[in-house]
Structure formats: structure tokens, C-alpha cells
Amino acid sequence: MALVTCPDCQRNVSTLAEDCPGCGRPMAGRQDIVGGRRVRTVERTAKRFKGLIFLSSLALLAGIWGMITKAQTWPIICLVLGLPLLAFGKFMAWWHHG
Numbered sequence: 001m002a003l004v005t006c007p008d009c010q011r012n013v014s015t016l017a018e019d020c021p022g023c024g025r026p027m028a029g030r031q032d033i034v035g036g037r038r039v040r041t042v043e044r045t046a047k048r049f050k051g052l053i054f055l056s057s058l059a060l061l062a063g064i065w066g067m068i069t070k071a072q073t074w075p076i077i078c079l080v081l082g083l084p085l086l087a088f089g090k091f092m093a094w095w096h097h098g
């Protein structure tokens with residue numbers, strides 16, 4: 001493990017670090033780190049779609065609950081928005097992992 005000086009804050013940073021712990025400057029250059037970055041991007045993407053699935057599920061639940069309590073318009077809006085969002089989220093999650 002070697003140390004390099006951060007060009008921004010002059011702090012000693014490990015070459016294994018993905019970014020400077022002092023100022024957050026990305027420490028690019030190493031191939032394996034670039035590979036690690038790509039893995040991290042995939043994880044972030046998956047989380048975004050999981051969030052979408054979660055939100056659309058909430059919208060669907062709210063819609064169903066609204067139907068039960070016989071509310072007028074908003075349960076339909078929830079269902080109309082929630083269903084395609086849930087389908088889209090599930091599809092994108094599958095697309096990025098399948």
C-alpha cells in the first residue's frame with residue numbers, strides 16, 4: 001500500500017482509496033479501482049429501482065386503501081400511477097440484474 005498526496009488538500013491518501021478522505025476528491029487512475037467504481041454504480045442503480053418499486057407499492061397500497069374507504073378520485077390516481085411505475089421498476093431491476 002502506497003501513499004499519494006491529494007492535489008486538492010495536500011493530504012496523504014492511500015492509493016487504494018477511491019476518494020480523498022479529507023476533501024472527497026476522486027482518486028482515479030487504477031484499473032481495479034475503476035472496476036470497483038463500476039460495481040458501485042450498479043448497486044446504486046439497483047437501489048434507485050428498489051426505491052421506485054417501494055414508492056409505487058406504497059401508491060398501490062394507498063390506492064387500495066382509498067378504494068376500501070370509498071374515497072372518490074385519489075385512489076384511482078394512485079392505482080393509475082402506481083401500476084405502471086411498479087411494472088417499470090420491476091422491469092428495470094430485472095434488466096440491470098438479469
Ligand SMILES: [Zn+2]
Pocket residue numbers: 006007008009010011020021022023024025
Ligand atoms: Zn483531498
